[in-house]
Amino acid sequence: MSSRLLRLGIIGSLAGAFSGLFGVGGGTVIVPFLILWFGFEEREATGTSLAAIILIATLAAGIQGLHGHVHVVKGLVVGVPAIAGVVAGAALQQRVPQRAVSGAFAALLIVSAAVLIF
């Protein structure tokens, strides 16, 4: 196994564990690792992260669905407006400096860590 594949596997494993445990997509782990460990630029890291999240969230939602924990209608109440949000957010991202994305992401990580701690 090449070291690059091994590193991608480590990111995937961490993201998968995080996703399954906390009901998130794993992006808070994937994006920083792609930037700091693989040298991706910010926009590339965020776009690539979403591709990974499609697989991770589909798998995790499927498993939880089998256990009867998924409420489809309530999922749509937040998920449908979020589709409009992601189109707007991606457009906005093209208009800000890449390093500003890193700054905003650092803030998101601190908030996420605080949620986990408290």
Added chain:
Amino acid sequence: MDAGSVAAAVAIGFLGGVTGGMLGVGGGILFVPALVFFLELSQVSGESTSLLAIVPVAVVGVWRQRGYGNVRLREGLTIGALSVPGVVAGTALANALSDRALALSFAALQIVLAIGLARRALRGAGGSAAS
């Protein structure tokens, strides 16, 4: 659950999507509290339902970001495929360690990553907007 609560969940859902487009996350960090506090799901149902809401965000996000030339599909799909053992290992880990220990471990990891990204943002080199 009244109309105001539903409206709040819709608004938070939209913000979760914006976060997804801007920062490449699924939006679960906002979906879970919206589902638990405003749509009255339990924590476990909120987390599970959040995963469902993340799927269309990630699909549409990839579609848009691909249009902007920002998706390296091979790496993304490799990470996604290799997450499967992570999910299994994570579940095993969850049984071996306390929830509290796991939460604190991930929080510590996130703080380290935040410091790395903040230093990069403050250095500021190469940070021009897309033309």
